[in-house]
Amino acid sequence: MSTTTHDALMICEHCDTVYRRRVLTRGDVAKCVRCQAVLERHHGLSRNTMLALVLTAMIMFVQANVWPIVTLGLNNQHVSATLWGTIIAMWQQDAKVVSILAAATLFFFPLVKMLSIGWLLLFARTGRRAPGFVPIMVALHYVGPWTMSEVFVLGALVAIVKARVYFDVVADPGIYAYAVLTLLITVFASVDLRTLWDLAPEEHA
C-alpha cells in the first residue's frame, strides 16, 4: 500500500496533536500546547562531539567492567566485587531472574546502545546513513528504557554505606568509572537520536 508522507509535520507523541515543524535554534525547546510534552529540543552538541562522547563512554564502560567496584575488608580478609562478579553471585545464589535482569540492564543493553549509537554517528557525521540504519534505529527505540547503569551507581553508594557499619570499605576504580559514565548518560539524556531519521536514505548503491 503506498502512503504519502509529510516531513514538514510532527505529531505530539503524548496527545496526537499535529504541528508544523519549525527550525529550532540554540536552547529552543518546542512544547506541545495541548499537553505540555516536549516535542523537539535543540541540542548544541554536534555529531562529532556526540561521537567523541560515545567513545568516552565506551572507554569508561570497559573500565567500569574490568576494575572492581568496591572492596570489603574484615579481619585482614578482603573481598572485592566487579559487575560480572555480582551477576554471577546472584546466579549462584538462585536468584537467576535478578541475575538476568542485572546482566541485561547493566551490561548487554548499555553495550548494544553505545555500539549502535557509535556506529550510526560514525556515518552521520558525514551526513550518511550507516549500513543497517533502519533496523538499528528501531532496535534503539526498544532498548532505550532498559539501561540502568545510573541506578546501579546509586545502588553501589547505598551498599557502601550499609557495609561500612560492619566492614572496612574501599571504593575501587570501577565506581569512579561508573560515576563518569553516569555523567555522560545525563548529557545524552537530552539528545533525541530520532533526529538521525532526517538523514537522507542512501541512493541505491
Added chain:
Amino acid sequence: MNALPRATELGVIGCHVCRLVSRDVFDHDHPDRAGHGDVVTCPRCGSVLHRRKPASYSRSWALLIAAFLMYIPANLLPIMRTASLNDIDDNTILSGVVELWVKGSPDLAIIVFTASIVVPMLKFLVLGTLLVTSQRGTDWARPQRAKLYRLVELIGYWSMLDVFVVSLLTALVRFNVLSRVEPLPGVIFFGLTVVLTMFASMTFDPRLIWDGRETDE
C-alpha cells in the same frame, strides 16, 4: 476545525517508533474492508502503524495487576539475609530502610524509601487512575494527568535500586562463616514488580487521556 488539530481529524498518522507522519490510508470506519491481518507499515522504518497502542487498556491493566500481585510478596517476604557467627538477620524492604535510618544514614534511608516504596506505590496509583479515568473518557484534569504519566515514565526504573543493592552486597559479603549476605525470594518478586510496572506504563497510551467520549461517536 479545532485550533489544535489532532492526527485523526487531519487523516494523518504518526509512527510510534520513528515519528514519521504519513497519510492514514487505513479505513478505520470500515476495518472489515481492509481484510483481516491487513496492516499498514511505516514507509520509513517498517514498523506497523496504529493510531493508538494496540489493546492498550487490557494489556496495561493485565500488566499492572500482575505487577501488584508480585508486589505483595516483594514486601512481605524478606529480600536479604545477613548471616554471621552467632546471628541470622532477615531484612524486608521496609526493615532495610529502617536499619539504614537507625544506623546513621537517614538521607540514604529517604532515597531508598522513595525508590523502593514511594515510586512503586505511586506507579500503581497513577497508572490505575489514568486507566480508570481514560476509560471513562472524562476531561477531568487532562494536563495534570498527562504530566503524571510522564513523571511515572521518567522515574519508574529507579525502583531497581534495592535489587542492585542486594546483588552487590551478595557479591561482596562473602567471609565464609564470619559473615555472609544471601538474596532471599522477596528480591526476585521485587525485580519482577519493577519490570512489570515498566511494561504496564509502556503499554498505556497517553493519547487515550485526550480522546474522551467524542471519538466513540
